[in-house]
Amino acid sequence: MILYTENPIGSTKILFSLISEFGRMVGYKVNIKKLKAFLYTSNELLERETRNKNPFTITRRKIKYLEINLTKVVRDLYLGNYRTLKKKIKQDTNKRKHILCSWIGRINIIKMSILLKAIYRLNAICIKISVTYFTDLEQIFQKFTWT
Incomplete structure (x- = not known):
């Protein structure tokens, strides 16, 4: 769950009571x-x-949520997600090229293993990506397909 609040000190008690009530109704225990x-x-x-009064961890750089690296600074979203995605795609194609x-x-x-990861990231993180990124991905796919 992602939540934005303006008053983190005053709203945490209400938030934790809502989370515990939700967990009680559904049968989940929220850690x-x-x-x-x-x-x-x-x-x-x-x-x-805020750090002293809240029991949860306050991070400075990034949070990993559903395989997406959420960063505190928006310009770091590309570095934290798309650059690593390209690296993973290269590793996957190199691992499977001997099949x-x-x-x-x-x-x-x-289609079934590599594009699903890319499409998920593209849908989850709406930032502007340069055309060269997509041409690099296309070259990786072509190299894998034709070798």
């Missing part, structure tokens, strides 16, 4: 120690007070 949060403030006193299969089989490997 409050695993909760993570970003704190967007320039006030050092408020930041220290003996037909041309159609290689296309199906790309």
